[in-house]
Amino acid sequence: MSQLWDFSGGIHPPENKRQSTSRPIRMAGIPDRLILPLQQHIGERAEAIVTVGDRVLKGQTVAEVTTGIGVPVHSPTSGIVEAIEQRPVPHPSGMVDWCVIIKPDGEDRWCELQPVPDYKLLERQQILQRIRDAGISGMGGAGFPTDIKLRPPRDRKVETLILNGAECEPYITADDMTMREHAAEVVAGMKVMAWILRPSKCVIGIEDNKPEAIAAMQEAVQDTQIEIAVVPTKYPSGGEKQLIRILTGLEVPSGGLPADIGVMCHNVGTAMAVSRAIFEGKPLISRVLTITGEAVQEPGTFEVLLGTPISNLLAMAGLQTSKLSRLVLGGPMMGYTLKTDTIPIVKTSNCVIAATATELPAPPPEQPCIRCGQCAEVCPMELLPQQLFWHAKAAEFEKAEHLNLFDCIECGACSYVCPSAIPLVQHYRFAKDEIRTQRAEQLKSDRARERFEARQARLEREQQEKELRRKERAKAAADAQAQKQAEAEHVVAKGDAVDSRDAKAALVQQALERKKAKAAQASGSTLQATPASEEKPDIEALEKQLMQAEAKLSTMQGMLDEAKEQQADNLDKLERAVAKNHDRVERAREALTEAQKRAGSEPAAQLSE
């Protein structure tokens, strides 16, 4: 046998596996109702493709994922779709989700199956499609769609394919019994996977506390290149990263995938499902599950149709309701408690523990952490649980993250040994959730800020464009004015009869010309002086005054011109008004120039002081 490595930390909790391995796997049969959650995998929720009242056959697809990652859900028996509604589903929060409820008709009639006796005749792509269409997702716990996992990135060659049969968590015996009784199917499934991936090495890792499973698997792998690796019993050797470390000596990089180091790991149950999907054409409609705990009289393993309510299984195993204290879905280290036994079995369920109060007692009251370090000694990820706890409790999430909080696999070894009975894992989950929430909020506020800034920029741009247009209009008006005057002057200059009134008008005209030139100059300098005027309200007021005066002057001028054209009687009066306004403009300009000079010289004066 090839070399084995060790991972640091780990614990040896009481195994409690014999209770459920003394009997062979029993068929759990068809319950009254099957509750099929549409989300049994990681990815998008499947959409029901049947409607209430539809008759479905065993193995018929009832829900499909059309966009995104996901696998379909199939009817585990023939019957009628009774409802499509929200029901409690297996989830730590006890939430409800969409389920297809099937009322079995008792005939258990299969739909048409398309087995593939020689899969090597098909394209890899076709095999992967069949695995997907069979609704297979990882059956070890996470439920990641198997076909996606079997397609590693192009640049990642899988050198070692591992089947995880370690099953390190106490009580759980589903994989153990699967290997004992379905060794050939497990091996056949692994061969299909190997054909897809073409690894140079295939290993099945099994903990040494399962001698029967090891013997069965060793027999099944004869004449194949698959290797059986018997690994020492230590929790959590069945953790993906830990098993890979034990079998290859390599560490999956933090935040990376096993494929990054040329390794891929599947559960033995998943391999059996692949075998059934290919060689028998059967989709994933059942799984092997352990029902155990001291509150059931006949603990054991069952082959259960997906969607079977846990209450049915508990009844089958002889539940003594009066003894039941807590119902755990999964193992005693990582499983979660259920609020009700109406929850159905799904693709990822591997164990139900009906525990008595003495079997899994409430932990003693929590004491202060004395940093004894027992948690760090058992942490398989080589973290500092006591420091993570300290920071999580103090809401110092940045520090917790710095100490690699997100590498925690929540195996529970630290809590298991904590002398102060601190629910450490709960603190880490809390901290992770908080950090995720904060990140989501950060993202949200970042987006809001970007939106706001974009709007500001747009408004500013519009304002500038408006300003530009206004200036253009003003310039056009001024040009038109200038042209008009030039024409008027031309007329005046050409006119032979120059009476005193005309001479006076010409004088005024000349004065106006000068003023215009100056005004043009001033408007230029006014624009330049704008920044300074912001600081000096004096100047601003003066500028305003000047502009008003200019405006009035130009109005008067307009009136005068008009009057001239019409040879009106009030020319005299108008001319005086224009002259007066002209003076006013001159004064305002002088005052402004003076103020600007002062404003300009002030900084220099300050510097010289």
Added chain:
Amino acid sequence: MALVQQSSPHAHHARPTSRLMLWVMLATVPGLIAQTAFFGWGNLINVIWCVALALASEAVILKLRNKPIAFFLKDNTAAVTGLLLGLSLPQFAPWWVSGIAVISAIVVAKQLYGGLGSNPFNPAMVGYALVLISFPVAMTTNWAQPATLWAGAPGFGETLATIFSGSQTSIDAWTMATPLDEYKHKITTHTAAEVLQHPTFGDLVARGWEWVNLAFLAGGLVLIWLRIITWHIPVAFLAAIAIMSLAFGNNADQYAPLQLHLLAGGTMLGAFFIATDPVSAATSHQGKLIYGAGIGVLIYLIRTWGNYPDAVAFSVLLMNFAVPFIDHYTPPRTFGHHKARRGVPGKSGG
């Protein structure tokens, strides 16, 4: 059906803090027996007095802090603090000296900092250092002569009376300078051979002290074997003393020899029972090595060039100061990472 709702893990198998502390106390028994055998009843009386006072002052302060008294007293940590003081104070230290040490340890160093788990400094050593500085005479002249149990030693009653009456009339006949003290002060004017003539050194290393230290060493090894402490702090502690002694104090006519450093004074008690207090020690294995080595180096420096013949308390307290710093720079490398993330978040570091 009211099912229990609880976060995983559902299985627990811990040795509670109270039991860990009980093991620590049991592991000191060989040392206490050796102390009693060689130095009389003083340590035993001190231990009983200090433990009782520690529990009483812990109860009072818990009451003042409105905390559940029985719940915290049962964790045995106050008893351990009292026990360690009783084991390390001079045999004939007056009751009020040990009393002040215990009360300041429990009330100030432990509870005023927030109680169990929140104290940055080793409580027992805070108490010890306080009385060592405050009452230097009482803390240096009250060490019992070795082997007095067999040769006209004061009996239990006499010892008790001496400690609690405050009358220290006959005490000079029963006390003697400690080997470290004697060596430190005589070696400046005498040769090693002359200094070792003094009866405090006996035939082996330091009369009585060597057995006391070996007994504490044995108890400490039991704690390591039981996985209550790890080897890192004691080994680094003792190795640092040994290296310092070999590197700087090889000349016995100038400096106390290595065997005296290891087997006289509070070396083994300090290495296995005091420096290993988890609350105030460094966290990671690497941190513990640095922490232990730092204590060892400081002990050697203070013993050799400082004003005090022994220095466990000061060295432990000085390294307690350094613990947050050490912890920042010695996190372990996490699985799947190339190297450890040293330093504080936001700053540079792997």
